[in-house]
Amino acid sequence: MSKKKKLDVIDFLTDLRHKDSIISTYLTARNPLLSNVANFAKAKTLSVSDKLSLLVAKFSFEEVQRVKDCVVESRVEDPVLLSEGLSADLDLCSALLNILHPIPAQQDSSSCSTSSSSSTNVSNSNIISTLFAPPVSYCIHCDKHLTRHHPITRVKYFTLRGLQWAKKVTLRCRSCKTVYNWNEYGSDATYWQLYEGKRRPSIEANDSVFFSRELFDFQCCLANHSWVSFSGFTESFNDAFDLSKKSGTGLTAKQVSSAFLIGEVENELRDLCQLDMFKLKKRDADIDKVLEAIENQRLLNTYEHPNCHKNCHAKGCGRVFVADGIWKLSFPHCMFKLQNEVCGIPVPSLPNVCTKSPAYGKAFCPEHCALAEKESIPTVLRAFLQYCVEKKVDAVTAVAATSQVPAAPSFIQEGPVSAPSDDVIGVPCAATEVGTPAPDLVVNEDAPDAPVDNETLGRVEDVLVNLPSSTSSVGSVIEAQGVSTFLRQHSSNISSIMAACIEEKPSSCKKDTGCKKRLQKWARGHLFIVRAGGHIEFWRSLYKSESPSQVFLILLSWLDVHLKSIPATEWSNLAVVYDNMCHLDNMIVARSPLPLPAPWSHMWYDLKKCVDRLHIRNHTDAHCKVKYHPKDHLEDTDNTMICEQTFVWLSRYKKIVCAMPKHRHLFYIHRMVKRRNKYTAKCYEQGDDPILPVVKSVNTT
Template identity: 25%
Template structure:
């Protein structure tokens, strides 16, 4: 590598007239990682092409390295090419072998991250960010709820930088930094992706996150707050995203006649109102495809109504489910599950409204992941598990809630076994029948008079997450879900640190804090 670095230094100094040592960005290896068993060497070539050692753009052009102190340093990026298999090694990623051979400058679009983390993040072909600048951006978003535009404007104003900081570049830096972090945390370094479009990884990463709960090791401090035995649910309506405007019939045979919203959950194509699967159908039916064709853009509020068939008569409880009709289709938000100690366990998308059918389906899936393991949970422990939700009366009143769940083994009785309550903050808004059946005082009968469970943790946590609207409102579905996933992981790590230090997290010290359930 020293020989290659010296060659790069010579070329940069010769063609740019720079005497001081310039910043050279090279791959971390000069040996092919695909088993070619030979060093990737350079041979003499003309400036700008450099034969086996070449740059993505003319070598006389420099990249920009942005740092946390506002400095913007010039640097030069070089890539190496294996002579035998044609794989390309850039500063941050390397590609798989190309079938066209090294003599053809047509390279594979499938790239991989190196085993070791690089010092800088490639935001684009011409811009790099230091990792501490990416961490500062993440910290500002989490603690100050800054938007990407706000952070870019703050950096530009603070350091009198007229260019190179904008909303698009800041957002790209955030997602590239955290996508790589997620890949490394999950040890998925062999997962291929496009070097110029990291977003292609988001559907897979989001799907993996939905299939499991966020990891958490119980401690004495969190167990005292009921972290293992109490989970509260609530929806957040401020964080919505665009969806396909085509209406579909959604059914899940395993859950019988449970009614789901007719919204297509896919993202619309850029500039269109429909996703790739329904755009052609919409065009055949002469439906408006773009916003310009759809002139009426105002949203109309309608009265919420329940379409689910209920077995118990709790319809008199007037729960606002946030049902709205948009001229341009949007989701209704996200349903969060938060333990009594403040640890977020999972979250699921909501469409149309916060309907009882969607909430029941999400709760059933959560219970299967949380208490469905017979090796970790006994039948007696399951009967002590508490589910708190502000509209649990309508959810538990569904006909499907009277039947067995479509799971194997003891999973069929998960819903019947758990204790279902309305959280302390909303119990006063319900009728006497609901207050009698789902009163939070049931916790005292199950867990004793010294019970310190907080059934309002979801409300308290979502009061913070709602402030991310400035950053997340204009994101697509995949980006918004991944953004929330990274904020959730940061939140959980901070709450765990607070519990370990014997103090409560900031979210639970406000005016809405409750001492007992």
């Protein structure tokens, strides 16, 4: 065993004196530096770590960390603004800006009305660690220094850790009057646009509520994978963090909805490289105009699938496209009749309806409300339906008076409406001349599939047919379905194509096309085209019913885009799967090449066409089972059930999107489809199969 070394007292004392000397020298050098923070922050002889250490020695680690995080996140360059927003020491803010920013911060006290040079101690419950400010200090247009537009306000900041309190500041250029908010800049006189570069780390839901980007993404993922509604997410969040809406600290469904809309609109605009929002947004209410412009862009394109994984391709992706209609997702539209025309040429065989959203509580869109009011026809939904009943009752009463036979009463029940009211409203009609009470018009808002008798429907249709016609094509079915571009390219052949959209000898197979009788006009759902691997390729809205002529024209408009990148010699390798293919392909126009220039005349004729494996068993026509059986056209590994599987996922949004007006309904589905496609591609890249629900029955529409 080795002997312990004896302590050398002289060496120990010498070393101790040396260390004391070093500490004394450090303290002597530190004190003048701490007395003037701005000097050492600019000193080139000190490293960043040394500078931060000196700041910690004077202001504490927690305070330095709080201000540092805010500087990094908000990118504020004005120390006075930063100091006032965080109630922090001005010297600390100036020092951190000099340390963290390569360009020295501009200390112009004129940018703020007041300044604070001393640190303000606040209680832990009111500590502000986040300042929401524009990412610029100088005007993007005229390069003038920005000044404060409003006093600094206190806002709620919802994150994955719950509720935090933050400060918000808005800047303004006094020269060109441009206002700079957290995520956008502009003015009501011009238009608003997004900042270039990366997305801001938080989303401004409204003037007093912000969402962290992580919380926003989490909410979108819950909606995409778990079908969590805005109200469901609200209740879950408040319950998890013990927040209360009554106390003013809780989250509300309206705030979640607003954050989703603003965040997803920004994501979509950046994907489209339209940071100027199509120059349409001048005020907050113009967001619906932006949604309409986004929808117009969607109608011109398909969902790209550039990198197909081998596992995705093995299921038939790129070769097999499955089409089907989902009826559970619908929205109300204007009740006005609107003819379909392209270049002055009528387009028959399509629903003659206006697809615009009705004004709030009205039967018609704003444009057609004006036309109806000129004819002294009420436009409020219940008043209009009451008008239709009373007009018919008057006509029946006149006939009864001449024939001495009393008019028979009847009962009217209606499906969904969008007018603001309680659950069930009874509207009394006028009494007949012989004293028999006229029927009550009962409008049940909570019964989207409530039956409507033919007599009631006829009364409404009689009034609609006699309304003055509208010459505008905006809002027509061909515009709403995105087929107008295809029809304009082949306007000389429209008449021959649409006239042949009939079956000369109808197939004996019975297929329900979903022609639901309703008083208020609702879309019939959407037609989806899904690749066999699970990628959603294309979708369009359906009106009145899933008629073969409507489906055929939608498929042609999709093929017109999709086949441009595929040689005509390879068209015969593609297969279109549709559950009503026997009626669709049996139309006169589909049994021979189209009256179009080559090779587009064979864009439908050359394709393989069949029925999916789930629905072929329900077809009764023997010829159908021979000609359109999937075993004769597809490989055994091709997934023809993909559309039904997708609809099991998609149909669960019914309670969410059916309460939305048209453009918000379409935008919500569009963003969910994009996220679903991204998830599908991610699963294949990671070697996993996307989770698809099991189809337990054919009743998925």
